[in-house]
Amino acid sequence: MVKRLLKIQDANWVKRVTLWRHVKDALFIMIGVVMASIGLKAFLLPNGFFDGGAMGMSLLLELLTPVNLSVLIILVNLPFILLGARQVSVIFAVKSTLAIFGLALLVHFIELPTITADKLLIAVFGGFFLGSGIGFAIRGGAVIDGTEVLAISVSRRSSLTVGDFITVFNVCLFIVAAFFVNLETAMYSMLTYFSASKTVDFIINGVEEYLGVMIMSQYSEEIKSMISHDLGRGVTVLKSDGGYGANAKLLPDRKVLFCVITRLEVTKMLSEIDKLDPKAFVIQYPIKDTKGGMIKKRPLH
Template sequence: MVKRILNIQDAAWVQRVTVWRQVKDVLFIGIGVVMASIGLKGFLLPNGFFDGGAMGVSLLLEMVTPLDLSILILLVNLPFIYLGYRQVSLRFAIKSTVAILGLALLVHYIELPTITADKLLIAVFGGFFLGSGIGFSIRGGAVIDGTEVLAIQVSRRSSLTVGDFITVFNVFLFIVAALIVNLETAMYSMLTYFSASRTVDFIINGVEEYLGVMIVSNHSDEIKDKITYDLGRGVTAFKADGGFGEKAKNPDRHVLFCVVTRLEVTRVLTEIEKIDPKAFVIQYPIKDTKGGMIKKRPLH
């Protein structure tokens, strides 16, 4: 189907790219689930600490209800999975469901010895393992903490950005934790959240909420159609001349530019590679925007 529509690449190459992407996704998600379960069972749960986001809500509910954490992880993330299906794709929702189910099973069945009793080490390394799990899962095209999916939905309906919403959500969560549990646990848990969030940023190479993607390719028309019609994302085509060699003699080439979320960038890169494996692709974080479909950040 792709070969017939684009008429530039053989089906065998497209199949290899697709299979290799799927293998990497499974590997990343598997590593993420294992890392997150180590952070929970080896550090946070034995010491009554929790994190931010949907995982923090699950841990907080586990402290104040008789429900098992594995069940709470599933229940809390179900609405986020549905939002992921509506906002991203069915494939994203399926992969996230499998990842969250795997995490719930590991949390329920595995037993790990208590690694340390030092509260500072628990907060820092518990956050590190949990953040690694979230980061690797995102690299695999899934989430095990659905707060970002909710944040994307809220950002499209209000003046809050993804980052702003996550900050407000977690501030409220830690205030509730301080009232229900105690202030000291809430403060250590804030450190856990900070460690986890920095680790997530590191795992996914410092990717911000939105990424600018610039594509230089001899097959720019096919890539533009793929991103626009199949992926449903806007693309701007700039007329450009090559700067050196034979490419400098081609005055009619185009450079493509699009803005996507970090949950979508993996799929965009995969589709580009299917069409033109030699395409020159530049990714960079979007710090601020004005106009267009991306709203200006009110708190920055």
């Protein structure tokens, strides 16, 4: 369909973009598999710690059963992969299958020295490496921990959100761990989970979170010029109709400015807006990601 809509000379461009996207996905997935295997082999496995989610379930079963962890990683994630094929796409399921098999092979065959015996360092840095692996795999369009796929499916059939389900799932997992293993290991493993989850957020969203900003002011032209020329950011002008107060009658056709900036830039923008119109009405809200436009791009994007 895309090729029919584009001119013939643009077909090669489409192929190059598609190829580069596949190369980036493969690179991210490979980095994710390596990072996760380092977290498992150098930190968590030698000390009997585990994480949350499907990976945490695999690690817990490895402690309670004689089954090899490599086999458990595949078996535990297999239902999530099949669910992902139905809920997301077949390509997603194929990528996830390759990533999980790659992780299982590395966990089975590589040997890494134990870096530290300090339990706090093990929990924090084990979670960091494992979370980095999960985050990079998601960047590549795959998962090595399929809990979120199940959470999405449950959220569509119940009042639970994705975050609610993951929280409930992990609370139950840590309660089982405290009962069958010991309370201290479960508590340190909770630190591992928190470290991993924060690392995943950082890898996916980056340090510079995007904010959508909407500005309503009678000096919209001056503010638009400031954003475009002084801040060097793109701005979109939306036509609006006032609905309340005296200004709604005086200015029935007003302009609303919309732009996307990083959180690190918002203070400067608000300061510049105050200089032009202290009474301007400004709305801010988080944006997960953007593509194109005059946006300062984050690393790894």
